[in-house]
Amino acid sequence: MSQWLINRFSDYAKRPFLATVEKTYSYSDLSSAVASDFDSLRKQGIRAGEVVTLQADYSLQGISTLFALFKLKAVVAPIACASDEETRRKQIESRAKWNIDTKNDERQCTSLPCELPPYSLVEKLSKRDHPGLILFSSGSTGKPKAMVHDLCHLLDPFSRKRPRKHCILIFLLFDHIGGLNTLFNGLASGAKIVVPQSRDATVVAEAIQKHKVNLLPASPTFLNLLLISGALLTYDLSSLRFVTYGTETMPESLLLRLKTALPNLALIQTFGTSETGISQTTSRSSGSTQMKIDDPNTEYKIVDHELWLRSKSQILGYLNHSMSRFTEDGWFKTGDLVEESTDGFLTIIGRREDMINVGGEKVTPTEIESVLLELPEIVDCLVYGESNAITGQNVAAEIVARCTDDLKSLKRMIKRHCRQVLSPYKVPARIIFSEQTAVSDRFKKKRIK
Numbered sequence: 292m293s294q295w296l297i298n299r300f301s302d303y304a305k306r307p308f309l310a311t312v313e314k315t316y317s318y319s320d321l322s323s324a325v326a327s328d329f330d331s332l333r334k335q336g337i338r339a340g341e342v343v344t345l346q347a348d349y350s351l352q353g354i355s356t357l358f359a360l361f362k363l364k365a366v367v368a369p370i371a372c373a374s375d376e377e378t379r380r381k382q383i384e385s386r387a388k389w390n391i392d393t394k395n396d397e398r399q400c401t402s403l404p405c406e407l408p409p410y411s412l413v414e415k416l417s418k419r420d421h422p423g424l425i426l427f428s429s430g431s432t433g434k435p436k437a438m439v440h441d442l443c444h445l446l447d448p449f450s451r452k453r454p455r456k457h458c459i460l461i462f463l464l465f466d467h468i469g470g471l472n473t474l475f476n477g478l479a480s481g482a483k484i485v486v487p488q489s490r491d492a493t494v495v496a497e498a499i500q501k502h503k504v505n506l507l508p509a510s511p512t513f514l515n516l517l518l519i520s521g522a523l524l525t526y527d528l529s530s531l532r533f534v535t536y537g538t539e540t541m542p543e544s545l546l547l548r549l550k551t552a553l554p555n556l557a558l559i560q561t562f563g564t565s566e567t568g569i570s571q572t573t574s575r576s577s578g579s580t581q582m583k584i585d586d587p588n589t590e591y592k593i594v595d596h597e598l599w600l601r602s603k604s605q606i607l608g609y610l611n612h613s614m615s616r617f618t619e620d621g622w623f624k625t626g627d628l629v630e631e632s633t634d635g636f637l638t639i640i641g642r643r644e645d646m647i648n649v650g651g652e653k654v655t656p657t658e659i660e661s662v663l664l665e666l667p668e669i670v671d672c673l674v675y676g677e678s679n680a681i682t683g684q685n686v687a688a689e690i691v692a693r694c695t696d697d698l699k700s701l702k703r704m705i706k707r708h709c710r711q712v713l714s715p716y717k718v719p720a721r722i723i724f725s726e727q728t729a730v731s732d733r734f735k736k737k738r739i740k
Contacts, residue, residue: 293361303481310485316351324355329362339364340417342385346370346392349486353393366423369466384437412439412607426565437610445604452479459506460485472569473508496522503530511541513734519670537561539735540639542661550578568604581636598627647676649716673728675738685720
């Protein structure tokens with residue numbers, strides 16, 4: 292049950308729990324808020340097994356409501372930044388009976404007109420007497436998939452976390468598996484969790500300086516924005532001990548730039564999926580993109596260069612999608628292409644769906660981006676496939692230049708550099724310059740053009 296984690300809030304009572312722009316709260320504040328919210332929501336009629344959409348961010352009200360619902364053994368579908376139309380679609384997809392909005396730090400609880408019976412997966416949770424979690428995919432490649440987690444299975448690995456006095460900045464969204472993983476990890480160990488006013492690079496750097504943050508979980512795209520912003524020179528980030536990165540492939544040359552700019556901290560690659568949870572990993576070194584999955588709760592194998600996972604914390608299933616990415620014996624086909632070294636370290640080379648097919652030759656965008664970022668004249672880039680009548684596709688690159696005085700010369704330099712280190716079919720056939728590359732609300736590169 293999730294009760295073991297709620298009990299820890301009392302154990303950590305005197306510790307700082309959440310630092311927002313306005314105020315810092317203690318674990319005692321959180322414990323009291325969960326107890327109060329539990330009584331209030333039960334009186335409003337929310338029952339075990341019912342689906343509740345929760346519009347929230349990382350606030351005392353949002354987090355306490357989340358855990359009060361878990362204590363009620365409800366099935367919670369968190370929603371972070373979504374339009375009214377998208378929120379309504381998710382309520383319909385999940386067959387939610389309630390919606391709770393805490394975004395203005397005031398809880399509004401509304402009964403929803405759902406006449407359909409609960410899904411069988413939700414009823415399965417109810418029979419187990421377990422709370423549940425419904426996570427929606429981003430929908431960047433189609434209709435968002437609604438995934439059902441047994442919360443007890445998802446939380447179990449955190450029960451072995453030891454108390455630590457450290458400070459974590461929470462970055463990924465409230466409805467993202469990585470964001471929730473940071474939250475659960477911080478709560479289980481009694482950490483102080485810092486919530487920046489926004490996810491702007493300079494605002495995050497200022498929060499790190501102010502609260503002396505030790506751990507920053509982020510995406511490669513955001514870490515590059517941190518470099519580009521100049522915040523590393525403006526703010527004192529010496530309190531940082533660890534930066535973890537995941538959610539997308541890290542170009543090797545970007546990792547080396549980060550290691551040069553932040554030489555005194557550990558850069559650690561994490562790995563996980565919404566379907567299987569976040570796995571425990573070990574990076575070969577701060578300057579290497581190689582990692583090893585060494586999680587007792589996770590198995591892996593490589594099939595046709597694709598990483599397959601099977602974990603104790605994986606989903607019960609989808610509410611609105613086929614289980615075609617799962618095999619009959621429970622393996623999840625991640626869509627991540629990997630290379631494995633002789634000593635068991637893995638290098639993620641890209642997503643199968645992002646692969647560019649140039650006349651039958653396969654190209655991974657991250658490989659080209661890493662080559663481009665070897666040039667100090669380039670601060671950011673985005674590589675993607677573009678339609679071609681003869682080869683099917685060709686490689687295109689969007690470039691953010693450090694200086695825009697002579698872009699024609701820079702384009703020639705880029706072509707020359709790429710020809711020296713890449714096969715001809717991998718050299719970008721089209722290069723365009725822009726002020727910035729497109730980034731999703733989850734701080735991942737948008738490759739679809």
